[in-house]
Amino acid sequence: MGYPHQPHPRENTVLSRYFGDAEARSVDGWKSRGGYKAxxxxxxxxxxxxxNVVKDSGLRGRGGAGFPTGLKWSFMKLGDGKPHYLCCNxxxxxxxxxxxxxxxxxTPHALVEGVAIGAYAIGAETAYIYxxxxxxxxxxxxxxxxxxxRAAGIIGKNAMGSGKTIDVWVHKGxxxxxxxxxxxxxxxxxxxxGNPRIKPPFPAVSGLFxxxxxxxxxxxxxxxxxxxxxxxxxxxxxxxxDNPKSTGTKxxxxxxxxxxxxxxxxxxxxxxxxxxxDLCGGALPGRKLKAVIPGGSSVPIxxxxxxxxxxxxxxxxxxxxTMLGSAGCIVFDDAQSMPRQIARLARFYAHESCxxxxxxxxGTAWTTKILERMVAGDGTMEDFDTLLSIADNMTGKxxxxxxxxxxxxxxxxxxxxRHEFEALIKRTTIHVVPQVIA
Amino acid sequence: MSHxxxxxxxxxxxxxxxxxxxxxxxxxxxxxxARLETLIERYPNRQAALxxxxxxxxxxxxxxxxxxxVEVAQQxxxxxxxxxxxxxxxxMYHQHPVGKYxxxxxxxxxxxxxxxxxxVKAFLEQTGCGELGVTxxxxxxxxxEVECLGACGFATPVMVNSDFLESITPNRVAEVLARYx
Ligand SMILES: Cc1cc2nc3c(=O)[nH]c(=O)nc-3n(C[C@H](O)[C@H](O)[C@H](O)COP(=O)(O)O)c2cc1C
Ligand code: SF4
Ligand code: FES
Numbered sequence: 001m002g003y004p005h006q007p008h009p010r011e012n013t014v015l016s017r018y019f020g021d022a023e024a025r026s027v028d029g030w031k032s033r034g035g036y037k038a039x040x041x042x043x044x045x046x047x048x049x050x051x052n053v054v055k056d057s058g059l060r061g062r063g064g065a066g067f068p069t070g071l072k073w074s075f076m077k078l079g080d081g082k083p084h085y086l087c088c089n090x091x092x093x094x095x096x097x098x099x100x101x102x103x104x105x106x107t108p109h110a111l112v113e114g115v116a117i118g119a120y121a122i123g124a125e126t127a128y129i130y131x132x133x134x135x136x137x138x139x140x141x142x143x144x145x146x147x148x149x150r151a152a153g154i155i156g157k158n159a160m161g162s163g164k165t166i167d168v169w170v171h172k173g174x175x176x177x178x179x180x181x182x183x184x185x186x187x188x189x190x191x192x193x194g195n196p197r198i199k200p201p202f203p204a205v206s207g208l209f210x211x212x213x214x215x216x217x218x219x220x221x222x223x224x225x226x227x228x229x230x231x232x233x234x235x236x237x238x239x240x241x242d243n244p245k246s247t248g249t250k251x252x253x254x255x256x257x258x259x260x261x262x263x264x265x266x267x268x269x270x271x272x273x274x275x276x277x278d279l280c281g282g283a284l285p286g287r288k289l290k291a292v293i294p295g296g297s298s299v300p301i302x303x304x305x306x307x308x309x310x311x312x313x314x315x316x317x318x319x320x321x322t323m324l325g326s327a328g329c330i331v332f333d334d335a336q337s338m339p340r341q342i343a344r345l346a347r348f349y350a351h352e353s354c355x356x357x358x359x360x361x362x363g364t365a366w367t368t369k370i371l372e373r374m375v376a377g378d379g380t381m382e383d384f385d386t387l388l389s390i391a392d393n394m395t396g397k398x399x400x401x402x403x404x405x406x407x408x409x410x411x412x413x414x415x416x417x418r419h420e421f422e423a424l425i426k427r428t429t430i431h432v433v434p435q436v437i438a
Numbered sequence: 439m440s441h442x443x444x445x446x447x448x449x450x451x452x453x454x455x456x457x458x459x460x461x462x463x464x465x466x467x468x469x470x471x472a473r474l475e476t477l478i479e480r481y482p483n484r485q486a487a488l489x490x491x492x493x494x495x496x497x498x499x500x501x502x503x504x505x506x507x508v509e510v511a512q513q514x515x516x517x518x519x520x521x522x523x524x525x526x527x528x529x530m531y532h533q534h535p536v537g538k539y540x541x542x543x544x545x546x547x548x549x550x551x552x553x554x555x556x557x558v559k560a561f562l563e564q565t566g567c568g569e570l571g572v573t574x575x576x577x578x579x580x581x582x583e584v585e586c587l588g589a590c591g592f593a594t595p596v597m598v599n600s601d602f603l604e605s606i607t608p609n610r611v612a613e614v615l616a617r618y619x
Contacts (some may be wrong), residue, residue, distance in 0.1 A: 082480070095546045123617040126480075133493075133530045134542075134587050136600040169480045175490050175530035177585065191488030191514070193527040209482050255548040255590035262591050297547065328590070330548050344547045348585055354527075 003265035005262050008279045012238065014217065014226050016265045025141065030109035036154060038225035040132045042117045043162040047078060050121040054224060056232035058239075060245035063089055063217030064326045066294065066314050070205075075204035076122040076212050085208040086119045086127035087189065089216040090142075091173055091180035093132055094296035095348060096328030099251040100218035102263050104131070104138035106221045107222070108145030114221030116155055116166045117228065122214045125165040130185050132173045136228055153277055167170035173255045177352035181400045183207075183213045184354065195354050196400035223260075239313065240269025246313030254280050255426050257287065266312060272320070273308035276331065287333040291417070295325025297345050298405035300412035301338075322412075338417040342409050343371035349406035356374055360403035379425040384414060394425055445477075462505030465498045466491075466513050474513060484514045492531055501532035529584075537573040537580035539618045541565070544598040546586040552593035552609070559581060560611040561596075569609055578618075 007013050018024035024033055028350050055070025074384050076084055092100040105109060111129070119127040129146075131206045133140050159166040171189055173179050179188045183197035186208045207213025227235050227248075239247045246268040252275070255261045259281025266275065276282065278288065283289045292307040293299060300322040302310075310320035317324040332341060350364035367390055370383055376428070391407035398404070414421065474494060475541045478487045492514060495506045502525055504518075511518045513579055525531045541561055558581070562568055565579035573580045586604070589595040592604035598618060606614060 053513060092588045096548050096590055098589050098591055132588065134584075134597060134602070136597075136602050159526055167480075172489065172493060173530075174492070174528035176528050188489065189486060191485040191516075191524065193524055209486075240516075253591055258553050261593070283590065308448050330551075330590070336551050341547050341551065344545075344550050348546050351585055 003407060007261055008264065010270075010274070010279060011169070011265050012267050013265050014238075014295045015103060015107070015110070015222055016253055016263060016331075019102055019263070021106065024107055025109070025145070025394050027109065027145075027152045027154070030107070030113075032296075034209050034223075034229070035109050036039065036160070038228035039116050039120075039154070040160055041132040042120055042228055043160055043164060045122050046153070047123060047278035049200070050117065052123070054227060057114065057227045057235040058232075058244065059220065059223055059227060059235065060246070060314065061217055062219035062223070062250070064094065064298070066164050066324060069216065069220055072204070072214060072216070073122050075202070076124075076214055080212070080266065083126070083209075083211050084097050084122055084124040085211055085213040086115060087120060087182075087208060087213060088115050088118075088129040088140070088143075088218060088221055089180060089182065089185060089215055090129055090131040090135070090218045091177075091185060092218070093177040093180050094298060094326045094328055095345070096253060096255055096293060096296045096330040098253045098255070098328040099327065101135060102251075103218050103222050104135070107137075108141050110222045110225065111142070111218055112145050112149045112155065112168060114141050114224045115168055116149075116159060117167070117224050118214065118216060119166050119220050120159075120164060122212075124214070126190055127165060127166070127168045128171045128208075129168065130171045130173060130179070130189055132179070133175050136145050138171055139170065146170055157283055173395070176354075177348075178354045178400075178402060181402065184400070186213065187312065193354075195356050196235070196402075200400055223248060227384050238267040240311065243269060243315055245314060245315055246324075250324075252312070252327045252329050254329045254331065256331040257284060257289070257336065258282065258331045260283060268313040269316065270312040270313050272316075275312060276304075276307060283333050287335055289331060290334045290336065291332040291338060293322075293330040293332075294327070294411070295323050296328035297330065297348065297410055299323040299325040300408055301416060303414070303416055326407065337375070338420045339371065340375050342413040343375050345409045346406055347435070349402060351363055352436055353402060353406075357398040357403060359394050360398045360406070363403060364406045366390055367394075367406060370384055371410070374421060377423065377424060377427060381422075381425060383425075384418070384421070441512070452502055462503060462509070464509055465495050465506065466509060470494060470498065471513075474557075483545075485516060488516070488521065489513055492521075493526060496531060501535050535573075537567075537572065538578050539580075539598050540559075541579060542583070542584040542587070543581065543583045544587040544589075544593075544595050545583045548586070548590035549593045554594040556608045557594045557606055557611065560608040561615075562613055579615075 003111045022201040023029040051073045059069045060066045111227045176194045179194040181196045184194040188194040203213040236247045289304040314324045350368040355361040394403045394407045507521045509601045511521045543558045561581045566574040567581045587595045596603045596606045
């Protein structure tokens with residue numbers, strides 16, 4: 001991946017090839033690295049043909065849900081006389097995830113190009129890149145890239161001489177995890193509180209400003225130019241032979257207790273054990289890996305043994321008891337108390353709940369209170385049932401899935417690390433190594 | 439939404455003695471007003487420029503006051519109550535004056551397991567703030583905890599105003615503070 005480490009020979013750096021290469025940040029630098037060829041050729045194709053290439057490639061959304069991108073684009077009815085919008089979701093706030101930040105910092109024009117192609121394919125003349133407010137550096141770099149691309153005639157009223165209008169604007173968020181949820185992001189862009197909307201209507205029917213809208217993650221859009229350049233067949237081959245449902249390369253953000261945290265780009269189907277121990281360097285000296293949350297904090301926690309047997313694609317992650325999510329891989333070692341970490345995650349969701357739904361507002365708050373009481377040593381055996389029943393009430397019953405996401409670490413954590421909770425209740429010591437701070 | 443214990447924005451930053459009674463000088467005049475009008479053209483209606491307008495206000499004044507909200511409301515043809523409703527939703531708009539240097543330390547799980555709590559402690563001690571959300575007596579620093587900054591591989595990320603610092607450890611805190619006189 002190149003930044004901050006040299007790429008590992010087992011990586012396939014498609015998206016991350018120019019991470020760390022500051023010259024790739026300018027229009028000319030990007031063009032001399034093969035940039036904007038894909039946009040040029042897309043503008044000469046029929047929009048539907050562009051949609052079909054993306055459909056054929058098998059590209060799925062990298063924002064968390066893994067929805068097929070070409071299919072999502074095909075929901076946009078071309079020629080309906082309404083303005084269409086493309087939103088690029090650069091709110092990246094899912095704990096463990098920091099890949100979109102690196103794409104924007106190093107290859108801003110990859111994103112501008114992907115956004116422009118996406119806008120063309122869905123018949124949108126306006127695209128907004130919604131970047132979280134805390135990303136001050138990516139914001140400045142993207143603002144510059146968009147301005148430069150406009151000045152070079154790549155986007156704007158007559159994009160690359162095509163006669164088409166493709167306006168791209170950067171919009172700065174103001175601090176709210178929930179604005180990464182697609183309809184909350186649209187409300188926020190409209191100058192409203194970032195409350196998720198009830199679906200249906202889905203964004204393709206009524207999205208931003210009530211108009212047909214497509215929303216895609218940064219990494220999803222950044223992959224599109226490569227697909228147009230090299231073809232759908234090439235992209236499909238970047239997978240394991242027995243699973244055509246997950247294709248392409250994937251950026252994995254790795255953090256927590258490993259030797260080499262950072263972003264790694266591997267082909268779909270990469271062995272998770274090799275990834276954790278070789279690419280990421282495994283545990284810190286004197287420690288052992290204990291648990292992994294592979295896809296950002298909203299997916300189930302699994303044990304290191306489950307992870308080591310896993311395969312890194314959408315289906316492989318489900319098979320080992322979790323999900324690919326946003327591919328933000330959080331690693332815990334034997335110095336960590338899982339109840340304490342699960343309580344901290346619950347606190348995150350309690351803080352970030354938009355508080356529209358009772359199950360979520362009350363559920364996240366009570367889950368946090370109970371877990372923190374358990375961590376403080378005042379838990380009882382009844383707390384397990386209470387937590388699981390709250391979790392049940394928080395799942396599948398709310399406007400968005402933030403509520404479900406809070407229940408996930410609780411349920412999966414109790415399932416796999418119940419002994420650590422029980423030790424807290426019975427006040428027996430378990431082997432938790434005291435934390436050493438560097 | 440800013441109802442949690444480590445909200446970075448208004449709710450948990452404790453109101454200081456200064457700031458509230460200062461008369462509001464309009465922000466959206468001259469060049470700033472023109473800049474806002476240009477920005478509004480990116481959107482099909484004026485309301486969509488609310489977050490950007492609030493950013494402009496905060497950049498000019500350091501925080502978002504009630505009088506500032508009234509001004510923004512007028513600019514965008516909204517009611518002050520509506521604007522306040524939006525301001526209070528987001529954590530990054532300061533609803534009180536804050537220290538000259540506003541320090542946000544990520545403490546969400548990935549950073550927590552890498553020792554973020556000790557980074558917070560070091561900042562609280564060495565800035566003289568002592569407590570989260572309280573501005574130091576010299577008006578220089580306010581320290582708060584913040585949820586995931588989206589840089590978890592560079593634990594612990596810290597923001598000082600709009601500077602984004604990576605891989606901060608307790609023993610780097612003194613060096614960081616020295617950069618902010
Ligand atoms: C609470 C919540 C937070 C989310 N945060 C993000 C985010 O920060 N970035 C992102 O791309 N998707 C996020 N998503 C997923 C989006 O709703 C949406 O599925 C995605 O942006 C679609 O793009 P894709 O199809 O390219 O993945 C979030 C979803 C939920 C429920
Ligand atoms: S589930 Fe939670 S975050 Fe989602 S809409 Fe309901 S209250 Fe808001
Ligand atoms: S958890 Fe600290 S930056 Fe993500």
